[in-house]
Amino acid sequence: MTGLVSRLSMLILAVMAMSYILPAAFDKVAGRKAEEPLLFFSPVLQKFVYQESLGGHRFIYADEDGVHYDRQEFEALLPFLYHRSLKIHDLLPLVIDGQSFELEDIRAGRQAVEIKSRQVKVNRQQIDLYPLFNNDPGVPMIPFPEDVFRITHKGMEFINADYNRIDSELTRDFTEALRDKGFVFPAEVISGNPTNLKPFDEGYFIRDASGQVFHVKRVRNQPAIVRTDIEPGLDILDMVISENRRMEFYGAVFTTQGDIFLISYDDYRLIRIPVDNFDPRSMDFKLIINPLYRTAVISSHKGIYGLAMDRDYSAVHDFFLERPAPEAGFAGRVRDFFLPFQIILTSERLDQAGLGLRTGGPWSVAGVITALVLFLVMNRSIRTRPTKKMDLLAVLLTGFFGLVAVGFIRDDHPGE
Amino acid sequence: MISSVLLKEWLKLKYFFTGVLVLNIGVCLKIYFEIRGLILSEHPEMIWYEAIHLHNIFFRDIMFFPLATGLILAAAQLVPEISRRRMRISLHLPLHRDLLLVLSVAAGLLFFLIAAGIPAVFIYFTMRAWFPYEVSLTVFTTMGPWVLAGILGYLGGIAVLLEPLKTRKVFLAIVFSVIISVMYTGVGYGWLSPAMPYLAWLAPLFLLCVFSSGHRFQQRGA
Amino acid sequence: MNAIEVHNLSHQYNGRTVYQDLTFTVPQGSICGLLGKNGQGKTTLVNILMGFLKPAAGSCLVLGENSHSLPPDVRRRVGLLHEGHQAYEFMTIAQTERFFRGFYPDWNADIFFSLVKKMGLSHRHRVGNMSCGQRSQVVLGVIMAQNPDLLILDDYSMGLDAGYRRLFLDVLHDFAAMEGKTIFVTSHIVQDLEQLVDTIFFLDQGRITRTGLKEFLTSFKKYVFFSNTGTVPLEDEVIKGFERRRDRFTVYSYQDPDTVTEQLTRQGVEVRDLHRADMTLEDGFIGLMGKY
Numbered sequence: 001m002t003g004l005v006s007r008l009s010m011l012i013l014a015v016m017a018m019s020y021i022l023p024a025a026f027d028k029v030a031g032r033k034a035e036e037p038l039l040f041f042s043p044v045l046q047k048f049v050y051q052e053s054l055g056g057h058r059f060i061y062a063d064e065d066g067v068h069y070d071r072q073e074f075e076a077l078l079p080f081l082y083h084r085s086l087k088i089h090d091l092l093p094l095v096i097d098g099q100s101f102e103l104e105d106i107r108a109g110r111q112a113v114e115i116k117s118r119q120v121k122v123n124r125q126q127i128d129l130y131p132l133f134n135n136d137p138g139v140p141m142i143p144f145p146e147d148v149f150r151i152t153h154k155g156m157e158f159i160n161a162d163y164n165r166i167d168s169e170l171t172r173d174f175t176e177a178l179r180d181k182g183f184v185f186p187a188e189v190i191s192g193n194p195t196n197l198k199p200f201d202e203g204y205f206i207r208d209a210s211g212q213v214f215h216v217k218r219v220r221n222q223p224a225i226v227r228t229d230i231e232p233g234l235d236i237l238d239m240v241i242s243e244n245r246r247m248e249f250y251g252a253v254f255t256t257q258g259d260i261f262l263i264s265y266d267d268y269r270l271i272r273i274p275v276d277n278f279d280p281r282s283m284d285f286k287l288i289i290n291p292l293y294r295t296a297v298i299s300s301h302k303g304i305y306g307l308a309m310d311r312d313y314s315a316v317h318d319f320f321l322e323r324p325a326p327e328a329g330f331a332g333r334v335r336d337f338f339l340p341f342q343i344i345l346t347s348e349r350l351d352q353a354g355l356g357l358r359t360g361g362p363w364s365v366a367g368v369i370t371a372l373v374l375f376l377v378m379n380r381s382i383r384t385r386p387t388k389k390m391d392l393l394a395v396l397l398t399g400f401f402g403l404v405a406v407g408f409i410r411d412d413h414p415g416e
Numbered sequence: 417m418i419s420s421v422l423l424k425e426w427l428k429l430k431y432f433f434t435g436v437l438v439l440n441i442g443v444c445l446k447i448y449f450e451i452r453g454l455i456l457s458e459h460p461e462m463i464w465y466e467a468i469h470l471h472n473i474f475f476r477d478i479m480f481f482p483l484a485t486g487l488i489l490a491a492a493q494l495v496p497e498i499s500r501r502r503m504r505i506s507l508h509l510p511l512h513r514d515l516l517l518v519l520s521v522a523a524g525l526l527f528f529l530i531a532a533g534i535p536a537v538f539i540y541f542t543m544r545a546w547f548p549y550e551v552s553l554t555v556f557t558t559m560g561p562w563v564l565a566g567i568l569g570y571l572g573g574i575a576v577l578l579e580p581l582k583t584r585k586v587f588l589a590i591v592f593s594v595i596i597s598v599m600y601t602g603v604g605y606g607w608l609s610p611a612m613p614y615l616a617w618l619a620p621l622f623l624l625c626v627f628s629s630g631h632r633f634q635q636r637g638a
Numbered sequence: 639m640n641a642i643e644v645h646n647l648s649h650q651y652n653g654r655t656v657y658q659d660l661t662f663t664v665p666q667g668s669i670c671g672l673l674g675k676n677g678q679g680k681t682t683l684v685n686i687l688m689g690f691l692k693p694a695a696g697s698c699l700v701l702g703e704n705s706h707s708l709p710p711d712v713r714r715r716v717g718l719l720h721e722g723h724q725a726y727e728f729m730t731i732a733q734t735e736r737f738f739r740g741f742y743p744d745w746n747a748d749i750f751f752s753l754v755k756k757m758g759l760s761h762r763h764r765v766g767n768m769s770c771g772q773r774s775q776v777v778l779g780v781i782m783a784q785n786p787d788l789l790i791l792d793d794y795s796m797g798l799d800a801g802y803r804r805l806f807l808d809v810l811h812d813f814a815a816m817e818g819k820t821i822f823v824t825s826h827i828v829q830d831l832e833q834l835v836d837t838i839f840f841l842d843q844g845r846i847t848r849t850g851l852k853e854f855l856t857s858f859k860k861y862v863f864f865s866n867t868g869t870v871p872l873e874d875e876v877i878k879g880f881e882r883r884r885d886r887f888t889v890y891s892y893q894d895p896d897t898v899t900e901q902l903t904r905q906g907v908e909v910r911d912l913h914r915a916d917m918t919l920e921d922g923f924i925g926l927m928g929k930y
Contacts, residue, residue, distance in 0.1 A: 006628035009621040010588070017594040125557075125606040127550045128466050131461065146461050148468070148548070159548050161460035194469050345601055345611060353602060353611035408443055408587040420740030427728050502724050504690060509741050510714035635692055 007409065008390060013397050014405040016343060023335065023342035023358075023400075029057070030331045039321055040288070041295040041308035042077040043096050048306050048319035049077050066320045080106055080290035101291055109291030113242050115252060116284045117349040121189065121238040123281060124351035130194050133201040135219045139409065142196040142218075149174070151187040151206065163381070170221070177223035184210040191239035199244045202250055205239050205263070213239075215250075215268065229270035235279055239263075252287070254280040260296070262287075262313075274315045275307055282349050337358030337367035340399040370401035375403055417511060418519060425493060425523035432492035433527045435487045440478070440531060445540040447475045447487045455546045464541050465580055471604030473558060475539045482532040482559075482566030483596065489531070490573030493524050521574065521623065528570050531584045557606035564615060565599035566573060568592065572623035578629035580636035588625070639701060641666045641788050641820035642687065647696035649682060656682050660696070664822055664837075666787075668812045671831040672824045674841030680824055681721070683841065684792045686798035688718055701788060714742060717786030721793050723774040727766030732926075734765060734776060735783075742784045745818040748792050753809065771802035778809055789813065791823040795830060803830060810834055821882065832919035842927060851919070859926060860917035861889050861898055867908035876901040879925040886913070890925030 029330040029395040037052040045063060051058040051074065059073035076083040079094050083106045086092050094101045101109075117123055129148040147158045147167055155175030158167040178185075185208065192204035203217030203224075213233030217224040234255055241251035249271065258280065260273040273296050278285070291318070296307040303322040310316055341364065344356040360367075375395045388411050394402035422625060451474050454463055466472040497503045543552035566570050573591035579585045595618060602608055608615070642664035649656045656679040659848055664670050672678045685691040686698050689705045700703040701812055703712045729737060754761075757772050765773055774794070780787065789810075795803050807830055814834065825831055831838075838854055840847045849857075858878075860898045864885050871880045871889055876897060879890040885909075891898050897914055902909050917925075 002624075002627050003631055006624040006626075006631070009624035010628055013589045013595060013621055013625065014587070014617075017591040020598065021594045125471075125604065125609060127554065127605070128549055129464070129468050129550055132466065144459070144461050144465065148461070148464060150548070150550070161464050161523070164460075164546055196599075345598060349432070351604075352606070353608045355611050355614055408584055410584075417740045420737045423733065424729075424737055425724065427726075427733060475827070496726070496728055500722065501720065502723065502726065503725055504718070504720050507712060508688070508716075508718050510710040511741065512710055517837065606818070634690065 004390070007411070010409045011390070011394050011402070011405045014409060015394070015401045018401045018404065019339070019341055019398075020343045022350045023339045025337050026339065030335070036299055036323075037115075037304060037321060039079060039297050039304045039306045039319075040078050040295055041306060043080065043290070043292050044077050046151035046319075048316065048317070049074065049309070050304075050321055064321075071072050080110060083107070084109075096292060098369070099292070105291060108246070109289070111244050111248070111287075111289040113240075113252060113287045113289075114285070115254075115280075116239050117280060118283055118351035120254065120280050121239065123349065128190060129191060130192055130204060132192075132203065132216070132218045133160075133196060134221055135201055135224075136216060142198070142201050144196055147278070151190065155179075155185060164345070176221045178214065178216070181214065181225050181227045182212070183214055183225075183227075184208045184212070189236055189239055192241050193243060199245050202241060202243050205241060205250065207236050207239075211236075213268075226268075228263075230263070230268055230270060232316075246289075248289075252285075254285075256378065260285065265281055271313050273313060274305070274309070275305070283348075284400065286310070305363050332362045336371070338400050340364035340367050340401070350374045371395050372398040375406070421511075421516065421519040422523050425520055428496055429489060429492050429524070429527055432488055433531060436488055437531050437534065438595050440481055440535040441487065441538065443478050443481055444535045444542070446537060447477055448475075448542045450474070451542060457602070460546070464547065464551070467547060467605075470510060473605060475543070475555065475559075476537055478539065478563055481535065482563045483569045484542070484566075485531050486528055486566035486570030487573045490570045490577065493520065494574055494577040503633065513630060513634060514627055521571070521626060524570060524574070525567065528566060532566050536563065550589075554605035557609050558607050560612055561599040561608045561615070564619070565596050565610075567619055568596050568599070569620050571626055572596065572621065575622065575625040575629040578626065578633045580633055588629075592622070601623060612622070640664060640699075641668070643697075643823060644698040645697045645699075647683075647686070647693050647698055649679075649691070649694045650923060651679075651682060655801055655844065656683050657846075660846055662821060662846050662848055664840060666820050667818055668837050669821045669835045670823070670824065670837040671835040672839045672841060673828060673923055673927075675791050678841050679844065681792070684824060687790055688720075688792070693783070714784075715787040717781040717784055718778060719781060719788045719791040719794050721790075722796060723770065723794075725765050725773055725780075727764070727813070730764050731759065732761040734780065738753055738780050738784070744785050746783045746785060749785075750779040753779035753782060756805065757764065759763065763815060763847075766823055771799055772799035773800055774802055774806065775790060778806060782809060782813065787817065787818065787820065789821045789823075791821070791825075791854050793824050793826055795825045796829045803827065818861070818891045828920040829918060838919075840926065854922060855917060855919065856919065857892055858922050859891055859893075860915045860921055860928065861891065861912055862915045863887050863889070863897060863902075863912035865908040869906045869908075871902055871907050872905055874901070877905075879928060881924075888913040888925075890922070 030291060032112055032183070033327055035053040035160045038049045039048060039050045042063070044048045048064040050062060054060060061069040061071060063302060066341055069077065076084060079086060079096070083103065086094055092103060094106065129150050131145050131148050133142050147160045147170065149158045155171060156178055158170040158174070159165065164199045173192060187206050187208055189207040190204055203215065205213055205214050206216055211234070213230040214229045215226040215228055235257060237256045238255045239253045247265050249264045251259040251263055253263060253270065258278040260275060260278060261270040262273065264271050273287070275296055275298060279300055282300060284299040288295040288297065293307045294313060296309070299306045301323065303320055305318065305320045307318045318349050342358045344358055345353055347354045347356065372395050375391070391406040391411070432447050454474070465476060489565060497506060507513060509516065540555045543555055576585055576589050576592065579588055599608070600617070640663045644657060644660060644662050647660040647785070648658045672680055672683065682691065686693050687705055689708055692706040700708060701712050701715060703709060708716070720862060726734065733749060735750050737748065753775055757775055759772065765776055768776070794806055798806065810821065810833065813819055819859050823831065823835070832851070836851050838849050838851055865887055866885055870882070871877050871887065873879060876891055876893050877889050878892070881888040889902070895914060899909050
């Protein structure tokens with residue numbers, strides 16, 4: 001009995017190992033890394049254009065109608081993006097839609113925010129200890145604070161790094177200040193930019209246990225707290241703060257339902273990005289701002305979706321660029337045939353381990369059947385004994401993986 | 417009977433266990449002094465930033481030691497039995513072969529867990545001395561996969577050493593190596609944590625392989 | 639009950655058939671020696687008896703159970719001496735006793751220590767630091783303390799000098815004298831067996847023949863004669879084996895002297911002074927099996 005179970009374990013482990021490493025090795029050798037196309041909204045064409053890599057520094061430049069361009073034409077379609085060449089080619093001031101833009105106008109009106117799914121709270125491991133930068137108007141740059149804070153059900157604790165001990169004064173000041181504003185401990189979401197490599201500091205946006213969102217800053221070591229009017233019922237998944245000199249919005253908010261909002265500087269009013277079917281857990285989000293348009297670009301495994309909006313974030317135009325299925329080629333078919341499934345540990349969408357099983361298509365089925373036939377043929381010619389049921393099942397379920405496994409892990413019979 | 421088996425395993429292991437323990441503690445001391453030096457010479461808040469937000473692991477030095485420990489203990493337990501057919505002595509003892517294996521493996525695993533657990537605790541306290549408790553707790557989530565690699569290395573090592581047929585030995589070694597390499601994927605603290613509940617099931621699977629190899633070892637003329 | 643029962647045993651080794659349909663029994667209480675030239679499958683047979691090889695076909699029962707899957711309680715009654723006196727080298731004498739004690743409820747520590755005492759070594763002496771002979775004493779001590787019903791010894795004499803061999807034989811004698819003990823032994827030193835066994839198994843060309851020791855030594859005869867003939871005796875039905883030292887010939891046969899003389903003459907060999915000589919077991923073994 002133990003013999004049967006232990007042999008089964010060996011077969012399972014062998015199939016696991018093969019399905020983990022062989023497809024990955026195949027991909028590496030066959031060079032099947034699919035690079036994501038870049039999607040933009042052209043203010044000149046009023047259409048979406050994209051740039052696709054064919055590998056080896058070769059690119060396709062096309063628009064949503066399928067018209068192809070060369071590199072110079074493409075750059076001319078995106079004057080805000082390639083604004084530096086405007087100066088070189090003496091094309092300033094830029095005139096589009098009856099409006100005129102100088103270089104400084106362009107620079108001041110550009111901003112990009114990118115939030116990949118792997119940055120989202122549930123997709124990564126993150127210790128909830130954050131540096132609350134001290135804003136002192138007298139000091140030109142932002143020095144790193146000597147402490148970090150955590151928010152527990154007791155309050156906002158500051159731990160000093162020099163002594164690895166709680167700074168009771170800071171803790172008391174901030175906890176009381178938060179309580180005064182009605183903060184319900186502990187915090188559910190803490191979002192900020194924990195680096196001092198930014199133009200200025202806007203502290204942290206913190207959602208408390210009752211759903212209210214607070215804006216917490218430290219000014220001359222004193223708490224500066226605002227209770228925002230952001231709707232507590234909003235099921236916030238995560239917030240991402242991005243300090244920018246344009247000071248249009250503090251950052252973005254994702255809800256579990258897939259809504260995207262920007263937190264504007266105008267009294268924390270939420271600006272909705274009108275996209276549907278967005279899942280922050282599995283899709284990347286990009287917001288490209290230029291003087292005329294705001295473009296939201298959302299990438300998923302299916303493809304890239306672009307939404308162009310005007311300055312008030314009302315939708316103007318959208319387009320969906322399907323991702324070419326990488327499995328369609330000959331290499332893909334060979335892979336599916338011999339390697340019917342793959343155990344994956346990493347995902348582009350996660351910043352931590354995510355176990356997954358990827359199965360192939362019809363070619364995998366063909367591969368399994370072929371392996372089964374091979375198995376039965378080889379079995380008949382080599383052995384005179386009846387086929388073991390476990391072996392048959394192994395090959396039936398896992399194709400060539402099982403064939404190799406039962407080949408090496410033969411049944412225990414004397415005289416072999 | 418059980419005490420006899422444990423006595424035998426201890427006699428085989430005692431020097432290697434001590435050696436491996438000393439080695440591990442040596443690395444822990446190195447880590448201790450390195451971290452201490454960093455904290456004292458650099459700005460602690462920057463070191464904290466590196467640990468918390470840049471996900472820098474300051475005790476990386478210990479990474480492969482649990483695996484090495486497992487492999488060494490497996491070899492120390494089996495080589496005296498396999499060389500010159502000494503396994504026959506064990507196989508003739510009035511004790512079920514599988515029970516004998518279970519007891520021997522249990523003894524080996526016990527020593528392994530001590531040899532791998534002590535460094536983990538040591539490093540935890542090292543980190544606790546200079547970092548907030550959340551950071552020191554990641555010692556366990558980060559070292560968990562490395563210790564699991566050691567357990568799998570121990571069990572896999574025994575299964576491979578016991579396997580009599582050379583081609584199958586090599587095949588098993590490759591399969592086990594691939595699976596153990598999974599424990600070292602990822603960057604940053606606790607990267608493998610979501611997968612660990614599933615990966616932990618690899619241990620009983622590896623253990624079952626030991627029985628298969630043991631059975632074949634006896635079949636092939638021990 | 640028979641201590642060992644083998645029925646239609648067949649086994650191959652490296653593609654070559656070692657035995658086919660081998661059948662024999664070892665009754666309880668008998669002291670048996672297995673004799674055969676190297677390469678005849680002695681070691682394989684002993685390995686099968688000891689349970690370390692599963693035979694290709696046929697059955698091999700030890701104390702009533704299948705040899706390759708003996709239940710623990712049967713294994714407890716069987717004492718095995720492995721070729722080369724295998725022991726745990728990392729244990730001391732005391733640790734060896736403590737280790738094995740745990741497995742045998744009938745363990746007699748006095749027997750173990752009395753055997754070991756003869757070597758005059760400290761109980762903290764490691765087995766790995768002992769000579770082959772000293773190690774054999776430890777192993778013997780373990781087996782005897784176990785008080786088995788069946789003793790299977792695979793070439794106990796290997797690596798032992800005359801002194802330790804004699805010690806071994808003494809102990810085996812005493813053991814054999816006890817009631818209901820069965821011994822199955824092989825040895826390179828055939829002569830030792832003559833003092834010990836009462837039954838001989840000859841293994842030759844995949845066939846096994848059983849004969850009582852006394853019976854063998856009386857029925858199989860050694861004849862010596864002189865001859866200057868150039869003709870050399872041929873082995874046949876009558877002449878089982880021969881040796882020659884210059885003009886002194888030795889022939890072995892089951893037949894009486896007259897028949898032998900007649901056969902030799904028929905072969906064209908000159909025979910002078912043919913007379914029967916004392917035959918040791920080793921003589922008989924070589925006479926029957928040949929030297930190669």
